[in-house]
């Protein structure tokens with residue numbers, strides 16, 4: 001990589017493309033002629049204003065109906081881009097993300113995003129075209145059994161075989177996607193259904209017989225939890241994405257403050273409890289902070305709220321929080337006891353449970369426990385060695401936090417940079433941090449930033465990307481430019497599949513098999529697409545680049561050339577307990 | 588231990604695939620699965636025989652309950668139930684062995700549903716052990732084909748439980 005002390009600012013040469021014509025408002029109860037028009041009407045009635053999609057033969061009737069619908073359609077450059085964008089949209093708003101793709105390859109291109117949304121409990125309604133019913137099962141052109149393919153990665157899926165079922169299916173799909181533990185719901189639409197005749201219908205009430213939501217928290221569970229807290233000397237709140245989904249952040253804050261119980265968070269929970277709160281101990285798990293993992297190991301009461309005891313959190317199960325009484329509150333009954341046996345459990349919405357808990361008085365003395373946690377924090381605070389010559393990835397994240405007043409919406413790709421973003425950007429509000437947790441999907445972060453920016457046009461949206469991950473959906477540069485979305489991409493460019501390289505260094509004797517990876521000149525690529533492209537190799541350049549980027553009201557790609565072989569610490573090696581953290585690596 | 592689940596599901600296309608897929612994806616074992624129409628139109632009852640400890644059985648129930656097409660799940664492993672299976676057994680039988688085979692069949696209260704020159708087809712109904720025992724006894728004569736339905740089951744009349752509902756707190 002070439003040196004140079006100046007920021008290589010490459011200005012866009014291409015003018016942003018005109019935005020599509022703003023569609024006129026249409027009465028949602030207007031007359032409809034085709035199934036596709038009925039679909040659009042029902043979607044509007046369900047509150048849909050934005051769809052991320054990509055057309056093709058089997059969805060032509062739907063696109064034709066969209067042409068005269070007020071729904072905004074964002075045309076991505078790949079169906080995977082569309083679904084991750086819809087995920088970003090959903091994650092920052094809490095509203096369902098809507099995706100539309102054609103049959104066959106269009107539908108199969110969505111599968112990674114569907115699996116990702118399923119793992120991270122993201123509400124999506126996915127519409128796929130299908131060959132006409134009379135062709136199903138005959139290996140017709142662009143036929144794929146998307147209902148069969150996505151059964152294990154959707155909360156539920158449908159194939160509409162009779163136009164009269166469509167209103168109920170749409171109502172039920174939105175209800176299932178957004179209630180309980182949210183998740184993706186797919187609706188497969190054979191072309192003869194969308195092209196065929198239909199008449200106007202009012203969106204009905206959802207009615208799904210085999211779908212139950214937990215009721216209000218039970219008094220006995222509330223009492224048991226309060227009693228356990230009264231007995232505790234070293235209690236700890238272990239919180240996750242369920243707090244975000246439930247909208248329970250304010251109740252959590254109040255509860256933690258009233259009881260003075262410290263908080264550790266999963267990757268998915270970051271932002272649900274403010275990072276600067278004195279009660280916040282940090283992220284726990286494989287790349288959790290030293291204090292958080294020590295606290296989990298030593299606590300005598302672990303109060304797990306909206307979490308699923310993922311293996312990246314627990315490490316070796318036998319060593320996970322061995323001395324604690326465990327309480328688990330989750331809206332999904334199947335999560336209780338799935339990975340870790342617990343003593344007290346409640347199937348409930350965590351927000352409602354916290355509200356119920358807040359009606360009880362509980363005073364415990366946790367002063368000694370807080371002392372202990374402070375000591376752990378002093379023993380090994382979050383740290384890295386800043387060096388003269390090199391730009392450090394952690395430094396870049398800290399700078400981004402500084403330049404955005406810690407208020408930006410941050411999305412990430414997957415790898416080392418993701419962990420550094422999680423550890424070094426202090427998140428203070430829910431839905432501020434959007435990352436692929438359960439599936440760990442490279443290629444998620446950039447389109448997710450696109451979708452987040454569509455949903456939050458006035459927010460600063462930054463994708464902290466890896467050099468390799470960014471190349472997985474780099475084509476969406478065209479989409480952000482065309483739609484004038486001022487997304488900023490900060491590429492933490494280490495010329496490696498950094499996380500893979502780190503594992504190879506630690507566990508495969510530094511045999512870097514296929515983890516060295518090349519990249520184009522990202523600044524020039526940005527320029528070719530019509531975005532602003534910058535590059536920074538030193539601390540000074542990094543600062544200038546960020547200043548330039550935030551002064552520019554449009555999409556910017558900054559290529560931060562960072563130290564190649566930096567590692568993420570602490571690390572709980574696979575198969576080890578959370579207390580067996582590696583804090584530095586000696587050859 | 589052996590586990591029996593009685594599962595009420597919507598009678599819709601793909602439901603069996605959803606249930607079977609759940610078992611394979613979550614690494615739950617299936618010994619047998621039977622499906623047929625249930626008492627209410629539009630519903631089917633599946634009887635699934637699996638195995639596992641209490642925690643595993645609870646996980647199977649909870650995961651099944653998450654399927655939208657599943658209306659109700661009961662773990663009837665420890666309850667008094669009527670469990671039945673039907674088997675068709677085609678066994679070699681010539682003039683010489685036929686009387687002896689008939690003798691063996693007698694206490695099993697079977698029906699001989701097909702007779703050929705050199706074989707007999709026997710229909711037997713009952714618990715799994717009874718059918719296993721009969722197959723064991725017929726094996727020396729030469730079993731040509733077996734078709735078993737898998738177990739289907741219902742709770743005995745006395746065992747119907749009253750669902751308890753907890754007290755709720757307002758918020």
Ligand SMILES: Cc1ncc(C[n+]2csc(CCOP(=O)(O)OP(=O)(O)O)c2C)c(N)n1
Pocket residue numbers: 413414415416417418440441442443465466467468469470492494496497498499500
């Ligand atoms: C789609 C996909 N393929 C492979 C992986 C495995 N993987 C995890 S991290 C990683 C390296 C990512 O490299 P980069 O984006 O440059 O991030 P870095 O770790 O260097 O910060 C890989 C290949 C993955 N998570 N997702």
Ligand SMILES: [Mg+2]
Pocket residue numbers: 415466467468492493494495496497498
């Ligand atoms: Mg990299």
